[in-house]
Amino acid sequence: MPKYVLLLFIILVLSCQDKQNSFVTTSEAHLDDEVLYEMASTYLFALPHTAADEAHPITDDLVKLGKELYFEKAISLDKTVSCNTCHPLDNYGVDNKPLSEGVGGAKGARNSPSTYNAALHLAQFWDGRAKDVEAQVEGPLLNPDEMAMLSKEAVVQRLKQLPKYKTLFAEAYPKNTQITYPKIAQAIGAFERSLMTPSRLDDYLEGDLSSLSIQEKQGLKKMLDFGCIPCHSGSTMGGVMYQKFGLFDEYQRFTKSENYDAGKMLVTELPGDKDVFKVPSLRNVTQTAPYFHDGSVENLEDAVQIMANLQLGRTLSEQDIKDIVAFLGVSADWRGDSESGFLNLDKQMTEK
Ligand code: HEC
Ligand code: HEC
Structure with a gap:
């Protein structure tokens, strides 16, 4: 698509020339859009139509x-x-x-x-x-x-x-x-x-950049910038790896869990698997409260803050959390035309 590449090039040149110009500001936003999409689509993918595979065909x-x-x-x-x-x-x-x-x-x-x-x-x-x-x-x-x-x-x-x-x-x-x-x-x-559950998120991941609102894009950008997405990745935004719950502190101090659960160590008996859990999928997560392996945290805003504290050693602002939660809601907006x-x-x- 040479025309498309040329357009991108022009936008790039324009946006480098004059940052005060309002026309260029819109172009810049567009350029950021492309960069965000590029970053997002290295980690996140649209859902397949089914999870059938060679060993598990479905009829x-x-x-x-x-x-x-x-x-x-x-x-x-x-x-x-x-x-x-x-x-x-x-x-x-x-x-x-x-x-x-x-x-x-x-x-x-x-x-x-x-x-x-x-x-x-x-x-x-x-x-x-x-x-x-x-x-x-x-x-x-x-x-x-x-x-x-x-x-x-x-x-x-x-x-x-x-x-x-x-x-x-x-x-x-x-x-x-x-x-x-x-x-x-x-x-x-x-x-x-x-x-x-193909949704508006899949429209975006399939290249329709207009399918997310500005706030939802902010949320996505923050999840990429802060480092949530490398763990919550793939077509299901999770479910692709195991990680320790509580890299920066004991999880129970934050979740107030009534009972302690050592996670994967209970199965493997390996000390290195203490507090290790499968990273859960964040598809539809706005609808699946309460959160964490024991349902110890009632609302998503708290769960997101706890994640930032425990997995990334940082504290998020209220605005960060709002944007992230807005983005997380996108996957619950089902498309309803699954093949x-x-x-x-x-x-x-x-x-x-
Ligand atoms: C009494 C409630 C209950 C019933 C009934 C039940 N489940 Fe579950 N299911 C759970 C719980 C709790 C877990 C998580 C357990 C764990 O991880 O140790 C789970 C886990 C799962 C998972 C794993 C999902 C993931 O993300 O890892 C699948 C798939 C599942 N159940 C399917 C089924 C199917 C199919 C049936 C019927 C044959 C069924 N469940 C019946 C409560 C139930
Ligand atoms: C180092 C890997 C890692 C990072 C980074 C990470 N998470 Fe998680 N996340 C996990 C694991 C593991 C769990 C499951 C913990 C448990 O319940 O045992 C989890 C659980 C969650 C849950 C609860 C899901 C549910 O269904 O109960 C949410 C929401 C969540 N993460 C969002 C985020 C957000 C937002 C960020 C960035 C601020 C983030 N995570 C960063 C590994 C990670």
Whole structure:
């Protein structure tokens, strides 16, 4: 695009010539825009249409079965809890409680992260103990604090009692129609791989620089300048690495967490993994309060300040926080035209 390059060059020359001229000021703003976009797009990417990959292909029939299973309460001990109970899809995939309640009101030790976009993370759970969404499914089904089923066989038996699954499994697995546990995990995983939330942020990252307001751009710029984005990076603004929570101080002093949680060290038993957690995705974060692994912080403004204190050793001004929160809201402004077709189904996403 030589014309485009030439234009950029002219703007550059003009803006170098006279900084007082008002025409040049607009051009400068435009130039800053290009620079900001360049910087942002080295770390952040638009979401893919789905999180399917070679090892985990998805079909419409698998997604349909997985969706049914996601809302299925019959696969919890007392038939009252489904995946959607703690990860409601009509509420950004979270229940907005510090700690979720499973069968019989049992509480676990951690806050429910969203299932939207989660399939893209490098691993699942706050400590990454499940390698992908398929492996993750076993956790909640058999966890006594969640769906509390006693065995994999019991889960399969419950589904065999419901005639609709005979059809759904036959459609999703025409060659071998048996209901099995690995297929349940694969189908729920396939459904989760379709749960993407393309938004105004993706319009921007795909090159429509007019899709962010000036304040939102300020927020993005500040997150880049302060150094938030190297940790919260990739298409999900997080979920791509593990980091210590509290590089400059003990996290509990700031979050006022009631219980101490050593994070990844609980899984690996390595001292170097003390207080290490998966960096969470910031997609939709304005809607997913409360914050941190134990839901100990209620509002986003406080969470952002705590991040600056604990991870960057600095204190942000009120204006900085406002701008950052404005930028973080952009990803919750869903586009609703996902090619996976899923966002168009949101009317059906309410619990049955
Ligand atoms: C009782 C509430 C509850 C139920 C029911 C539940 N979950 Fe979760 N889910 C959680 C909590 C809490 C975590 C975080 C646990 C941790 O990291 O140690 C979690 C984590 C996850 C994650 C990891 C996301 C990430 O960012 O790492 C996925 C994916 C997920 N759940 C999917 C499901 C699916 C699928 C089902 C149904 C089979 C389900 N959950 C049922 C509470 C629940
Ligand atoms: C060194 C890496 C690192 C840096 C830098 C960093 N974060 Fe984080 N962030 C994390 C980790 C790790 C967590 C999870 C902590 C926990 O809950 O255990 C987190 C959590 C968060 C959360 C809570 C998300 C949720 O769903 O609970 C927000 C919001 C956040 N960060 C925003 C920011 C902002 C804004 C900045 C810059 C001011 C920033 N982070 C800088 C690593 C980082």
